[in-house]
Amino acid sequence: MDVCKSIDDIRGAVKQLKAQGKRIGFVPTMGALHKGHLSLIRQAKERADEVVVSIFVNPEQFGPNEDFDSYPRELEEDLKKCESEGVSVVFAPNRDDVYDKKKYIRIEVDELNRHMCGGSRPGFFEGILLVVNKLFNIIDPDVAVFGQKDIQQFQIVSRMVHEFNHDVELIMAPIERANDGLALSSRNKYLSVEERETAPGLFRALNYIEKQIVSGVDTPSLLLKHQKSELEAKGFKIDYLDVFDKKTLQPIETLIKGKEFILAGAVWLGNTRLIDNLLIEL
Numbered sequence: 577m578d579v580c581k582s583i584d585d586i587r588g589a590v591k592q593l594k595a596q597g598k599r600i601g602f603v604p605t606m607g608a609l610h611k612g613h614l615s616l617i618r619q620a621k622e623r624a625d626e627v628v629v630s631i632f633v634n635p636e637q638f639g640p641n642e643d644f645d646s647y648p649r650e651l652e653e654d655l656k657k658c659e660s661e662g663v664s665v666v667f668a669p670n671r672d673d674v675y676d677k678k679k680y681i682r683i684e685v686d687e688l689n690r691h692m693c694g695g696s697r698p699g700f701f702e703g704i705l706l707v708v709n710k711l712f713n714i715i716d717p718d719v720a721v722f723g724q725k726d727i728q729q730f731q732i733v734s735r736m737v738h739e740f741n742h743d744v745e746l747i748m749a750p751i752e753r754a755n756d757g758l759a760l761s762s763r764n765k766y767l768s769v770e771e772r773e774t775a776p777g778l779f780r781a782l783n784y785i786e787k788q789i790v791s792g793v794d795t796p797s798l799l800l801k802h803q804k805s806e807l808e809a810k811g812f813k814i815d816y817l818d819v820f821d822k823k824t825l826q827p828i829e830t831l832i833k834g835k836e837f838i839l840a841g842a843v844w845l846g847n848t849r850l851i852d853n854l855l856i857e858l
């Protein structure tokens with residue numbers, strides 16, 4: 577397995593693979609790899625000959641008061657995991673390899689980042705698009721795999737690929753969960769023992785709401801209000817818990833048959849922000 581730090585090196589490594597006619601699968605990550613990331617690597621392997629993984633804690637997607645400094649960094653362990661998954665190349669650049677000191681050009685997102693995580697994390701998706709745009713240009717993959725866990729990210733990146741004409745196929749991989757239902761996340765490491773026991777409550781609430789919706793509740797606002805109160809009583813602080821249109825990412829008051837929805841929540845447990853979602857097709 578090749579480990580590349582510089583853009584020249586990763587370009588060279590990918591060029592060599594492409595010269596052999598290999599199809600390139602790409603999995604962008606911020607490291608601290610868990611089974612969710614590994615499932616993305618497996619999906620990429622199924623669809624490509626060689627898999628490239630990037631490991632980069634992207635400063636541009638963290639707000640000034642967010643956890644950039646404390647975000648887990650475990651490069652050695654990550655490289656071992658990538659190696660045992662059969663990854664061909666890891667791109668693990670430093671900040672200065674990726675960004676100039678001063679930037680003159682930004683990407684803006686409209687409407688699609690008004691709600692969900694975009695609503696509570698200003699600049700988050702602009703930061704993600706900046707780095708994903710760069711990574712797509714540097715690596716030029718045939719297929720890239722992202723997780724449903726960050727479904728707003730997937731939808732916004734899909735839109736960027738469409739509007740900027742990136743020549744890449746995007747795959748959304750299902751959410752990998754712990755046995756008790758908690759969506760795996762690098763940030764779960766922040767949870768205390770007590771918080772970890774409470775954390776699957778978010779997934780349980782989503783499941784309960786989904787059941788009610790599937791069995792006929794088509795205006796879920798009261799249902800959502802009750803579930804928020806229940807979660808608050810368990811110690812969660814709610815950022816959002818709502819049903820969104822899968823395409824427009826706008827909140828939906830009345831659910832109509834024949835459409836796809838995202839039932840999504842973001843909550844705080846102490847200093848840890850957790851997100852989760854379910855896709856609902858009526």
Ligand code: AMP
Nearest residue numbers: 605606607612722723725726751752760
């Ligand atoms: P991150 O390292 O958190 O930026 O995540 C890198 C990729 O892994 C993103 O596409 C995430 O959506 C995906 N991912 C994170 N957690 C999970 C999970 N539990 N199941 C599936 N994919 C995940």
